[in-house]
Amino acid sequence: MKTKLFNPDASFLLRIKKYLHVSTIVIFVLLALFLLYAIVLSMISSTSYVKTINKAYSDDSTTLVSGKNLISSGLHSEELFLEARLAMLTEDSITLSIDLTDSLIRLEMKGVVVHTARISKIQVSRIFRYLNYQTKDALFGKPFTTGQTIATIPKTEYLLKKVSADSLIQPGERLPDTTHEKAICFLLHLDKNIMIDIRQSGCANDDAYQLYAMRLKRDKYSEVLKGLLKPAVPKYSPVIGIELAKNDARTIYKALPDKPRLALRL
Amino acid sequence: MNLHALFGTSFQQESRIKTIHHPARIEFFKGKLVILQKKYALFILISKYVLAVILLICISLMMVINILPLLQEQGPSLFRIHPNTVSAIDSLTRDHLVEMAENRRINDLRSKLDKQTPKNFYLVINTTENKFRLYSGKSLIREGICSTGSYTLLMDGNERKWKFETPKGIFKVQGKKTNPVWKKPDWAFVEEGLPIPSVNHPSRFEYGTLGDYALMLGNGYMIHGTIYQRFLGLPVTHGCVRMGDEDLELVYNKLKIGSTIYIY
Known part of the structure; x- marks a missing residue:
C-alpha cells in the first residue's frame, strides 16, 4: 500500500527532474546559440566596418599610382601626417599629433610643438591593416575631430573661496585634488568611430583605472547588445591604445580643449 | 722552284731583308707572304696581348658595375636576362622617381611646418x-x-x-x-x-x-x-x-x- 501511495509521487518527481533536465539543456543550448550569434555579429561588425569604410573612400574608376606601393608607404604615411598637421594650422586652440611610427605624441599650437612625449606602449586594432590605400589617404591625410571624451580626472578643478558680505574670509572649500593620486586615463572618440585610448603606464591596479576600463567594456558590450536586439550589425570602433608617463598623460589631457583636433600617423 | 713566280716582288724584297736582318717570323699580309723583322713581330705580339688584357679589364669592369647593384638590390642590371627585365627596370625607375618626389614633397611640407616656429x-x-x-x-x-x-x-x-x-x-x-x-x-x-x-x-x-x-x-x-x-x-x-x-x-x-x- 505504501509503495502504491508513494509511487505516483516518485514518478512525478522523476518527471519534474526530467523536465528540469530537458529545460536546462534547452536553456543552455539557447544561451550557447545566443553567445555564438553575438560572437558572429561582433566578428561581422569589424569586417563590415572595413568594407564600409573602404567602400566610402575607394573610387574604383581611378587606378592607384603604382609608385604608391609598399616601397614608399613609409614616406607616404609621413606625407599624409605632415599634411594633416599643416591642415591644423588654422586651429586657434591646442592640437594633438600622434606619431605611432616614431612613438611620439606632441601638443602643437599653430604648428609649433610645445610638448613632446614618448609613447611607451602602443596597441592598434588589427582592422587598420585591412584599410586600403585610398581609405588611408582619406583618413590620415586630414586631421580628426574629437567628439566625446571620457577620463578618470576632470579637466579643471577649482578651489572655491567664499567671502561673506561683511568681508570676512571664510575657509576655502577645496574640491578634492585627486589628479596626482588617480591614474590618468582618457578616451578620445574620433570621427569614423575611431577611438584613442591614452593611459598612464602601470595603472592596472588603480581603482580609477578599473572603473574607467569597466566603463569602456560596458560601452562596448552595450553596442553589441543593441545590435543583437535590433537586429543589426553592431557599431564597431577600432581602438588605438597608447601608454605614456603619468606627467605627460596629465599635461596632455589638461592642455587639450574640449573637442581637440588631432593628426594621426600609423 | 721559282720563288718570284710564287710570291711576287715583295718576296724578293723581303728575302733580301731576311738575309740581312734575321727575320723573326713569316706572316701573310694582304694576301702576300711577308717576313717580319723580330722587333716588328714582338711589337705586334705585345699589342695583341695588351689589347686582350684591355678587353678583359673592360668586360670585368662592366660585369662588376652591373653585378654589384644587383647584389645590393639597388639597381637594374644590363646583363640580366629576364622576360620582364624592361618592365622591372621601368618599375624600379618609377618607384625611385616616386620616392624622390615624395621625399621632395615631405621636405616641402616639413619646411612649411618649420616656418611656423619663431626664428627668434x-x-x-x-x-x-x-x-x-x-x-x-x-x-x-x-x-x-x-x-x-x-x-x-x-x-x-x-x-x-x-x-x-x-x-x-x-x-x-x-x-x-x-x-x-x-x-x-x-x-x-x-x-x-x-x-x-x-x-x-x-x-x-x-x-x-x-x-x-x-x-x-x-x-x-x-x-x-x-x-x-x-x-x-x-x-x-x-x-x-x-x-x-x-x-x-x-x-x-x-x-x-x-x-x-x-x-x-
Whole structure:
C-alpha cells in the first residue's frame, strides 16, 4: 500500500527532474546559440566596418599610382601626417599629433610643438591593416575631430573661496585634488568611430583605472547588445591604445580643449 | 722552284731583308707572304696581348658595375636576362622617381611646418607642471620652474566671481617694464577681507611684489618676479606667471615686444 501511495509521487518527481533536465539543456543550448550569434555579429561588425569604410573612400574608376606601393608607404604615411598637421594650422586652440611610427605624441599650437612625449606602449586594432590605400589617404591625410571624451580626472578643478558680505574670509572649500593620486586615463572618440585610448603606464591596479576600463567594456558590450536586439550589425570602433608617463598623460589631457583636433600617423 | 713566280716582288724584297736582318717570323699580309723583322713581330705580339688584357679589364669592369647593384638590390642590371627585365627596370625607375618626389614633397611640407616656429626667442609655459622653456628657434636656451594660476574661484558677498587661472593660448609680449608696480585690483582686497578702495587710492599700489621685471601679455596678465620664491613650481598665482629672479632676467632680456609666448 505504501509503495502504491508513494509511487505516483516518485514518478512525478522523476518527471519534474526530467523536465528540469530537458529545460536546462534547452536553456543552455539557447544561451550557447545566443553567445555564438553575438560572437558572429561582433566578428561581422569589424569586417563590415572595413568594407564600409573602404567602400566610402575607394573610387574604383581611378587606378592607384603604382609608385604608391609598399616601397614608399613609409614616406607616404609621413606625407599624409605632415599634411594633416599643416591642415591644423588654422586651429586657434591646442592640437594633438600622434606619431605611432616614431612613438611620439606632441601638443602643437599653430604648428609649433610645445610638448613632446614618448609613447611607451602602443596597441592598434588589427582592422587598420585591412584599410586600403585610398581609405588611408582619406583618413590620415586630414586631421580628426574629437567628439566625446571620457577620463578618470576632470579637466579643471577649482578651489572655491567664499567671502561673506561683511568681508570676512571664510575657509576655502577645496574640491578634492585627486589628479596626482588617480591614474590618468582618457578616451578620445574620433570621427569614423575611431577611438584613442591614452593611459598612464602601470595603472592596472588603480581603482580609477578599473572603473574607467569597466566603463569602456560596458560601452562596448552595450553596442553589441543593441545590435543583437535590433537586429543589426553592431557599431564597431577600432581602438588605438597608447601608454605614456603619468606627467605627460596629465599635461596632455589638461592642455587639450574640449573637442581637440588631432593628426594621426600609423 | 721559282720563288718570284710564287710570291711576287715583295718576296724578293723581303728575302733580301731576311738575309740581312734575321727575320723573326713569316706572316701573310694582304694576301702576300711577308717576313717580319723580330722587333716588328714582338711589337705586334705585345699589342695583341695588351689589347686582350684591355678587353678583359673592360668586360670585368662592366660585369662588376652591373653585378654589384644587383647584389645590393639597388639597381637594374644590363646583363640580366629576364622576360620582364624592361618592365622591372621601368618599375624600379618609377618607384625611385616616386620616392624622390615624395621625399621632395615631405621636405616641402616639413619646411612649411618649420616656418611656423619663431626664428627668434620665444617662451613656452606648461601650466600643469608649472614649468617654462625658453627657445631660440628650435634650440632650447633654458628651462625651469615657474608658478601659474591656482585654479581658485573667489566669490564675494555680492555674488561676484573671479577665476584665478592662467589663460592658455598664444600671446605676444605687449610691453616690458623694469621695477613694476602692482596696482591691486578689487579681488586682491576681497581676498584679504578688506574694503575695496577707490580706483587710484594709494593703497592699491604695491612696490616690489612683482620683482625686478614684468612682461605684459594683455588683459592684466603678466610674467613677473616674486618675493615668494619658495612657491615656485606650484600653482599659486592669480593668473599671472611668476618666475625666479635669474630666469626672469634672462627671459626679460631675450624676449622683445612682439615675441611669442605659448601657454598650455
